[in-house]
Amino acid sequence: MNELAKEGGGQTRIDDQHKKGKRTARERIEMLLDPESFVELDKFVLSRAEETEKIVRHYGDGVVTGYGTIEGKTIFLFAHDFTVLGGSLGEMFGKKINKVMDLAMKAGVPFIGLNDSGGARIQEGVQSLAAYSEIFFRNTLASGVIPQISAILGPCAGGAVYSPAMTDFVIMVEKTSNMFITGPDVVKAAVGEDVTFEQLGGPQVHATMSGVSHFVASSEENCFEIIRKLLSFLPQNNSVFPPRIENSDSADRTDESLDSIVPPDSNKPYDMKKLVSTILDENDFFEVHSLWAPNIIVGFGRLDGGTVGIVANQPMVLAGALDIDSSNKAARFIRFCDAFNIPIVTFVDVPGYMPGIEQESGGIIRHGSKLLFAYCEATVPKITIVVRKAYGGAYCAMGSKYSKADLNFAWPSAQLAVMGPEGAAKIIYRKELEADHEEATRTRLVNEYAEKYANPFIAAERGIIDGVLRPAESRKEIIRALRTLANKSEQRPVKKHGNIEL
Ligand code: HXC
Numbered sequence: 001m002n003e004l005a006k007e008g009g010g011q012t013r014i015d016d017q018h019k020k021g022k023r024t025a026r027e028r029i030e031m032l033l034d035p036e037s038f039v040e041l042d043k044f045v046l047s048r049a050e051e052t053e054k055i056v057r058h059y060g061d062g063v064v065t066g067y068g069t070i071e072g073k074t075i076f077l078f079a080h081d082f083t084v085l086g087g088s089l090g091e092m093f094g095k096k097i098n099k100v101m102d103l104a105m106k107a108g109v110p111f112i113g114l115n116d117s118g119g120a121r122i123q124e125g126v127q128s129l130a131a132y133s134e135i136f137f138r139n140t141l142a143s144g145v146i147p148q149i150s151a152i153l154g155p156c157a158g159g160a161v162y163s164p165a166m167t168d169f170v171i172m173v174e175k176t177s178n179m180f181i182t183g184p185d186v187v188k189a190a191v192g193e194d195v196t197f198e199q200l201g202g203p204q205v206h207a208t209m210s211g212v213s214h215f216v217a218s219s220e221e222n223c224f225e226i227i228r229k230l231l232s233f234l235p236q237n238n239s240v241f242p243p244r245i246e247n248s249d250s251a252d253r254t255d256e257s258l259d260s261i262v263p264p265d266s267n268k269p270y271d272m273k274k275l276v277s278t279i280l281d282e283n284d285f286f287e288v289h290s291l292w293a294p295n296i297i298v299g300f301g302r303l304d305g306g307t308v309g310i311v312a313n314q315p316m317v318l319a320g321a322l323d324i325d326s327s328n329k330a331a332r333f334i335r336f337c338d339a340f341n342i343p344i345v346t347f348v349d350v351p352g353y354m355p356g357i358e359q360e361s362g363g364i365i366r367h368g369s370k371l372l373f374a375y376c377e378a379t380v381p382k383i384t385i386v387v388r389k390a391y392g393g394a395y396c397a398m399g400s401k402y403s404k405a406d407l408n409f410a411w412p413s414a415q416l417a418v419m420g421p422e423g424a425a426k427i428i429y430r431k432e433l434e435a436d437h438e439e440a441t442r443t444r445l446v447n448e449y450a451e452k453y454a455n456p457f458i459a460a461e462r463g464i465i466d467g468v469l470r471p472a473e474s475r476k477e478i479i480r481a482l483r484t485l486a487n488k489s490e491q492r493p494v495k496k497h498g499n500i501e502l
Helices: 002-007 011-019 025-032 091-107 122-142 158-166 184-191 197-201 203-210 220-233 256-260 272-279 324-339 357-362 364-377 392-397 421-428 430-435 439-453 457-461 471-484
Strands: 039-041 063-070 073-080 111-117 148-157 169-173 178-180 215-217 286-288 296-303 306-313 344-350 382-391 407-410 415-417
Touching (some): 025 111, 039 091, 091 122, 148 220, 178 197, 203 215, 272 344, 296 324, 296 471, 415 421
Parallel strands (some): 148 169, 169 215
């Protein structure tokens, strides 16, 4: 019976799976977990579908579930077995997943889903839909309590997509994975569009346009490396701190290159990723959502051995302006960090929210305010460094003092203002500029404004920033701040939940 269960849908289907460049559920589990650590549950579960309609039944019912360890840390998981009815989800299949989700919650450990499924099992009708609903309910209960990670290793069709979307991180694999609520045939029939699986829901679509996927892996091996790395930053659950991983990077390390990383011309871009990684332990920045909304950067790193969540504007894309997607991206990341006790370090260089009809009609007001909401709501330690521009509403949004960041620093190149010198001079010196059209006058007035207002000292005079840092010493100062705030406690009014502007 054991051997039969291990075979899933049989050798022919296993061969088909390999031909498609995919591994079987058990092969995947073996690759992901520490050797010999997997304990399988419910291996002999069978579908009850024969009571309603005939299907060939297989032990395990198309999903392998259980627990094991990854680099010594316990996790629970499921792996869809595509060799059994295309990994489609029926009643017992759903019950198996629900059981391990419940156990992961009770044990307070991360939950991982290895997805490869044709969606709701057609032969099991509404039972399949009910089973999905039970999973969605558990995804919701687990959200913010244990980390939930979804690997997409094949098709992820219909109902199968919503559970991953409700988890914290989605990783898709190049060439073999896709996610869609209705496949190409239904799309053709319903709206007359011709589209391939890849165009409809391939990794490029979800990593660059829809934002559903946080990572694109080059292979299944690479996907599992991403999961291992991701887990290394995370606490097991929301009641503990993330692990400290000691390293040899000194907390006092300074880096002179930071003193000149910001170009003197404030309209010139520079690479914020370089700035961020220069400051982090061993220059190791693990970026999340790197291909979506690259005008903002989010990801994990370590400072002093402890996990930090980084949020930073990227002046190399759209001058770092905030738009709909970047607001959504950063807000979700901030809320994850806040739920899991991960301090947030923000680097600001933002000219404002993106103007224009497309953004306004797309709902920049609604989406942009999520970022404000997320920062205001977060009670983990929050440290903000204004590197260059912090203009207008975007200044408020990017972890500003009165959105309740704990410590706010600025570099000497910082400009905290309602808008940039060019725009501001045009408004406040309008009469002078109308009377005198000379370019020299305009330049003089812009410079006058810049000298007066576009520096960190007016904000420092009023305590809106707490100090002006020498860039080279940023790492040292941020670590000092993090140590100081390590046991920060901030209470908020008791409520059922807030109502973020979704
Ligand atoms: C039952 C299914 C199935 C399903 C696939 N199979 N999907 N069986 N229910 N949903 C079976 C196939 O009949 C086949 O069985 C085997 O799995 C492998 O499928 P193939 O089509 O041969 O594989 P492939 O060419 O790789 O294509 C995979 C696929 C395709 C892209 C997933 O099968 C497909 O498009 N399936 C339907 C996807 C879909 O529309 N799902 C939505 C369901 S509705 P044999 O015996 O021939 O090997 C839904 C709503 C839930 O999910 C809403 C909840 C909120």
